[in-house]
Amino acid sequence: MTMPARTGRARGRRGAGILSLLPSAADYRALPRTWRGDLLAGVTAGIVALPLALAFGVSSGAGAESGLITAIIAGVVAAVFGGSNVQVSGPTGAMVVVLAPIIAAHGRGALALVCLFAGLIVLAAGVLRLGRTVSYIPWPVIEGFTLGIAVIIFLQQVPTATGSHGHSTNAAVAAVETLRAAQWPKLGWSLLLVAIVVVVMLLSLRIHPRFPGSLVAIAIAAVVAAVSGMPVDTIGRLPPGLPAPVLPSFDLATVSALIGPAVAVAALAAIESLLSARVAATLADTGPYDADRELVGQGLASVAAGLFGGMPATGAIARTAVGVRAGARTRVAAIVHGVLLLLIVLVGSAVVSRIPLAALAGVLMVTACRMIAPRTVRTILRASRSDAVVFCLTAIVTVSVDLIYAVLIGLLVAGFFALRQMARTSGVHREELPGAAQPGDERIAVFRLEGALFFGAAERTLERVAGLRDVEVVILRMSQLQLLDATGAQVITELIASLERRGITVLVKGIRPDHRGIAERVGVIASLRHRNHLFEDLGSAVAHARSHVVRGPGVL
Known part of the structure; x- marks a missing residue:
């Protein structure tokens, strides 16, 4: 074979590799069979995502509008360009923990640059085919991470479910604070709405697996709250619309100060998104995910969100799980989720603003419980002592410290046990x-x-x-x-x-x-x-x- 022929083939392989990271018609091949479920799942996920997006924006210090922009812009971009068929992306609690000190130290003006830098880093990781590094994360670490996430999701709903508020950034501590601060009769009304949602969702499972129990439960709870005049918190007034995209200005000093935080944000975005996509692929028969393409999609999503004034985006396992449980099978569900949020901002804010937050808390509490597979937990705990230690330690650190630290510590401990076992075999x-x-x-x-x-x-x-x-x-x-x-x-x-x-x-x-x-x-x-x-x-x-x-x- 001549040199030009070999060079041409090499270029062809590189071209094919780049094309595999881009959207294609195959992404929507199953849509004729799944469009009803995807549409309903997108609506359900969008309604659940709305208060979370607003709350995460406020908690980070970026503002409610920033959280909502991220859910809309990043949600659609990641759905189109990402590598998961069902991943729902947007602001997450883990990202809030990382962003809050950055915004406190550098101001809200630094958020756009952090978004851009972090997004470009994640995008580069996808182009360089680094996505499959998540396959080196052991099963006990993945399941421990999932269990910890489920616990955090549940604990994060306690303030909303009790109608009170905590001050700690740790979900477990905040849950305890809100329980102590809860007052009657608001506590009773909020818990009643949570109970209504839980009962409706559990009964819906007996009707049909794809019955929109969460959507029906939210509607019933909203009607009950409106008719009875319950003194409970609702979503409240929404931002009037989306701003125009703006390219942020920066100088060398600002770039130098934000590179470190951007790397930390990028690491969290990549790890959380890949783990979320991997977990989502096990929730239902939704097809495999492409880890490299997922990084490309998440990187582009963060860049786009930053241009519109949003926050760095990651895959959100809570919203993804809601969508999958509601029938999501293609990326159209995540696209609908973003489009619905945009329509709500533009035309439906008055109606949605009356939805009780306690009802949404009930949906996420049920979702969190359904994320935990007792059979899987028992299997890991019985497999070996080392697997049980890695599983429990990862879950505990996820809840008590941080997701990144949890994965890193889980990997280190799993690596130690693996090396010890390898040494014993020599x-x-x-x-x-x-x-x-x-x-x-x-x-x-x-x-x-x-x-x-x-x-x-x-x-x-x-x-x-x-x-x-x-x-x-x-x-x-x-x-x-x-x-x-x-x-x-x-x-x-x-x-x-x-x-x-x-x-x-x-x-x-x-x-x-x-x-x-x-x-x-x-x-x-x-x-x-x-x-x-x-x-x-x-x-x-x-x-x-x-x-x-x-x-x-x-x-x-």
């Missing part, structure tokens, strides 16, 4: 010499290295060889060694040098082709007395060892 075993015994064989030792010889196991594994006595020749069999890193190669090098200094000849048999490079670079082969002491088969190594024992150590 070993050094002394073997008998093959064939009939010959004089002098007692002064030859054959050791088989197997498993993984890496930094966590190298020293302990080779201590047995280093303590040999009354031996003139040692044969190290390395063909069964599955993993060899620089530390393991260095320990072998030091072992060979130590044995040679004691007058013990070392022969190495069967270095694997994938280990030969590191063995040469670190010095394993160079530490041998002679290149002839490197063998491909055991028979030749044993014969050479016997010649040393018979004729003396001077033999090469």
Whole structure:
């Protein structure tokens, strides 16, 4: 094949790779069968997302309008360009925790730049195909994260469900504060609306799995509240419309100050979105998700939201779960969710403003409970002690500290247990010499290295060889060694040098082709007395060892 032909093919593959990150007609192939469910799910998710978007905007310090803009603009952009068929994107509680100190330190004017920088970082990660790194997150970490998210979602609804407010940014602490501050009769009315929603949603499951229980429950609760004149909080007045997009101005000093916060926001957006998409793919038969395309979509969503005055966007598992449970099967549901929010802002704000917040809290409480799979929890807790520890620790840190820290700590602990287990599988075993015994064989030792010889196991594994006595020749069999890193190669090098200094000849048999490079670079082969002491088969190594024992150590 000529050089131009090879170059053309390479360009073609790169072009095809870029095209796979863009929207296509295949995204909507199932729409003729699912459009009713998608439409209803989008409406349900949009109604549930409305108060959350407003509340998250206020909590972050960016304002209610910023949260609503994010839900509309980012919700539609991420739905069209993202890699999940059912992901609903927008402002989230986890992002609020990260954004609040940034806005407090740099002001609301910095929000647009943080959006743009973070969005571009996430977009670049998608183009560079880094999305599949989430596949390295172990199952117990994913399920612990999901359990923690479900608990946070439930706890976040306690203030609304009780008609009171807390001051802490931690969901668990805020829930306790609101329970202490709750007062009758407002508490009773709010809990009554929550109970109505819960009962209607549970009964709807008996009618049909796709019955719009959440939508019906919200409608019934709103009617009951309006007719009885309950003194409960409602959504209230909405922003009048969307602003025009504006490119923010910036200088070098501002950029330098915001790069660090933008990286933190981008990391959270990427991790939360990918985990949310992965969890969403397990909630129903909605098809696989493309992790790289999801990053591209989320990056573009944050950039677009920043231009309109919004916040960085992430995949929102709560709203996604609501949509899936309501029948979402294609990305049209998420698009409808964003379009509905826009229509509400433009024409329907008066009606929606009367929806009780307690009713929406009931919907999310039921959704949070349905996110927890008791069978999965039992399976992980019974699988092994290490899996149970990783699962519980991830869930606890998610609720008590932060989502990013939870994933990082879960990965570190899971990695520690994995390395410990790998170290246990590695070993050094002394073997008998093959064939009939010959004089002098007692002064030859054959050791088989197997498993993984890496930094966590190298020293302990080779201590047995280093303590040999009354031996003139040692044969190290390395063909069964599955993993060899620089530390393991260095320990072998030091072992060979130590044995040679004691007058013990070392022969190495069967270095694997994938280990030969590191063995040469670190010095394993160079530490041998002679290149002839490197063998491909055991028979030749044993014969050479016997010649040393018979004729003396001077033999090469």
